[in-house]
Amino acid sequence: MIKAAYHTIKFWIIFILLSVCLGTLAVLARLFDSSNNLSHNVSRLWGRGLCVLNGIDVNIEGLEHIRPEQPQIFIANHQGFFDIFALNGFLPVQLRWVAKSSLFHIPFVGWAMRAAGSVPVDRGNRKKSYRAFLKTIEKLKAGNSVVIFPEGTRSADGTIGTFKKGGPLLSVRSGAPLVPVTLVGTGSIIKKGSGIIRPGRIQIVISPPLSSQTVMEDKEENVLRNLRDIICRNYESHHEGNNQTLQVG
Numbered sequence: 001m002i003k004a005a006y007h008t009i010k011f012w013i014i015f016i017l018l019s020v021c022l023g024t025l026a027v028l029a030r031l032f033d034s035s036n037n038l039s040h041n042v043s044r045l046w047g048r049g050l051c052v053l054n055g056i057d058v059n060i061e062g063l064e065h066i067r068p069e070q071p072q073i074f075i076a077n078h079q080g081f082f083d084i085f086a087l088n089g090f091l092p093v094q095l096r097w098v099a100k101s102s103l104f105h106i107p108f109v110g111w112a113m114r115a116a117g118s119v120p121v122d123r124g125n126r127k128k129s130y131r132a133f134l135k136t137i138e139k140l141k142a143g144n145s146v147v148i149f150p151e152g153t154r155s156a157d158g159t160i161g162t163f164k165k166g167g168p169l170l171s172v173r174s175g176a177p178l179v180p181v182t183l184v185g186t187g188s189i190i191k192k193g194s195g196i197i198r199p200g201r202i203q204i205v206i207s208p209p210l211s212s213q214t215v216m217e218d219k220e221e222n223v224l225r226n227l228r229d230i231i232c233r234n235y236e237s238h239h240e241g242n243n244q245t246l247q248v249g
Contacts, residue, residue: 004196004197004198007054007055007197007198007199008195008196008197010054010197011050011054011197012195014049014050014053014054015050018046018049018050018053019046019108019109019112020108022042022043022045022046022049022112023046023107023108023109023111023112024108025042026039026042026043026046026111026112026115026116027039027111027112027115029041029042029115030115030116036096036115036116036117036144037094039112039115039116039117040094040095040096040116040117042112042116043088043112043113043116044088044089045089046085046088046089046112047084047085047086047087047088047089047090048089048090049089050082050085050089051082051085051086051089051090051202054197054199055199056082056085056086056189056199056200056201056202057200057201057202058086058089058090058201058202058204059201059202059203059204060090060204060206061203061204061205061206062205062206062207062208063092063206065179065206065207065208065209066091066092066093066179066206067209068092068093070143070176071139071140071141071142071143071144071145071146071174071176072093072145072176072177072178072179072209073140073145073146073148073167073170073171073174073176073177073178073179074087074091074095074145074146074147074148074179074181075148075150075163075167075178075179075180075181075227075231076147076148076149076180076181076182076183076231077149077151077155077160077181077182077183077231077235078149078151078152078153078154078155078183079154079155079158079183079184079185079186079187080154080186080187080188080189080190080191080192081154081186081189081190082186082189082190082202083149083154083183083186084097086183086186086202086204087147087181087183087204090204091145091147091204093145094143094144094145095144095145095146095147096116096117096118096119096136096139096144096145096146097113097116097118097119097146097147098118098119098121098132098136098146098147098148099113099118099119099120099121100120100121100122100123101120101121101122101128103120104118104120117139117144119132119135119136119139119146120132123152133166133169133170136170137170137173137174140170140174140175140176141174141175145176146170147181148166148167148170150163150164150166150167150224150227150228151163151164152164154187154192155187155192156191156192156193157187158187158239160228160231160232160235162228163224163225163227163228165220165224167223167224167227168215168220168223168224169220171210171212171215171216172212172215172216174212175212176212177209177210177211177212177215178209178210178212178215178223178227179206179207179209179210180206180207180210180227180230180231180234181204181205181206181207181231182203182204182205182207182230182231182234182235182238183202183203183204183205184202184203184205184234184235184238184239185200185201185202185203186202188200189202203238205234205238207230207231207234210223210226210227
């Protein structure tokens with residue numbers, strides 16, 4: 001309990017300090033770079049710093065499937081808050097997040113998200129959601145990659161939920177491939193509904209992309225099922241080994 005309290009207090013102190021300092025820097029960077037790239041680079045430092053300074057070991061497998069020179073749509077399972085920190089900090093691409101609009105109201109964090117070109121989504125408003133969809137296509141056509149959590153929310157127990165629609169249509173409309181991304185270990189660091197921090201190991205598995213042509217030639221439900229199956233298989237194959245590593249450490 002004392003150890004968990006120490007890690008929790010340490011995390012929130014680091015989170016606040018990095019968010020204030022780097023959030024401000026990201027906003028200032030936007031004044032000098034209208035492409036949002038410089039602001040995202042600052043945001044990457046934020047994500048990487050939150051992992052490294054809190055003793056979170058992040059390992060990435062399948063980096064050869066990433067094409068930094070072209071936009072990609074990363075489709076990832078959603079286990080916990082550290083999904084965002086790890087992907088933002090360790091994926092070597094210019095990312096534009098598609099995130100719920102409430103996050104953009106958080107001081108410094110939300111301001112930095114806007115400065116880095118992220119797209120807010122109001123899921124309760126169909127008209128605004130469609131505008132966000134069109135804005136995301138613009139980001140992709142401008143050469144930026146995006147991350148989507150098709151489950152729509154964090155998993156409470158690690159179970160990978162049903163994938164909602166949207167990703168395949170983005171691929172067809174933008175020409176960007178869909179890249180399955182499997183996250184293992186993040187849900188154990190901060191459990192849903194809890195603010196307690198338990199440092200551990202995060203595994204990111206990048207799978208081969210599905211081209212927009214492949215997506216176009218299949219039904220949307222089949223594409224979503226295929227993406228989920230890939231992520232579920234990777235999760236199952238890496239989950240046990242990740243737990244063993246944590247127990248040994």
